[in-house]
Amino acid sequence: MEGVVVRRVIPSDNSCLFNAIGYVMEHDKHKAQELRQVIAAAVGSDPVKYTEAFLGKPNEDYCAWILDSDKWGGAIELSVLSEYYAREIAAYDIQTMRCDLYGQGKKYQERVMLLYDGLHYDAVAMSPFDGAPEEFDQTIFHINSDCSIGPVESLALNLVRDENRKRSYTDTANFTLRCGVCQIGVIGQKEAVEHAQATGHVNFQEYK
Structure with missing residues (x-):
């Protein structure tokens, strides 16, 4: 196996999870609206499987919510898309270096990989060499009998460690944000959510 494991940056437009999945599954970074519809359908x-307890809101409300291009995806959406593509999705969290594996135990034959920085998802790919064009990327990997994807897995973990060392993540519990509307400063995701609920302001910028 020759090559390097690389992070393919996906635009930050509230649909990064969907476009990252589009890229690793189909080499297409513009699948967000289509995949939102797949999930809603x-x-x-x-409704028996996707209950209000599972979704955090009534099934019908969730289906309308996920079609809104401003809404972010997370664990629920990854589990649905893993089933849709019949492939495992490994989502590596840069801050904790944890890997969440969606579709595990379903006997899928292939796996794709994502990087999560606390707010944003990027794609992970195997490239023949540093700087090679994206069309040469391999993003789908065969799962071996030991449930690993072979040497690619340790290369992916090295990438995650490198990104962690560079602090290429946002600590959502402690990061500082400023409201773009009223300029009030808040700390962490919890305060940002509370401020948004209280004021309706949702335009936050990170500041150090």
Whole structure:
């Protein structure tokens, strides 16, 4: 196996999870709206599986919510998309270096990988050499009998460690944000959410 594992940056437009999945599954960074519809259809057609307790809101409300291009995806959406593509999705958290594996135990034959920095998802790919064009990327990896994807897995972990060392993540519990509307400073995701709920302001900028 020759090559390097690289981080492919996905634009920050509130749909990074969907476009990152589009890239690793289909080499297409513009799948967000289509994949939002896939998720809404899957969730809407199975209210027994996708209950209010699971979704955090009534099934019908969730289906309308996920179609809004300003809404972010997370664990629920990754589990639905893993099933849709019948592939495992490994999401590496840069800050904790933890790997969340979606689709585990379903006997899928292939796996794709994402990087999560606390706010944003990027794609992980195997490139023949540093600086090679994206069209040469390999993003789908065969799962071996030991449930690993071979040497690529340790290369991916090295990438995660490197990004962690560079602090290429946002500590969502302690990061400082300023409201772009009223300029009030808040600390962490919890305060940002509370401020947004109290004021309706959702335009935050990170500041150090």
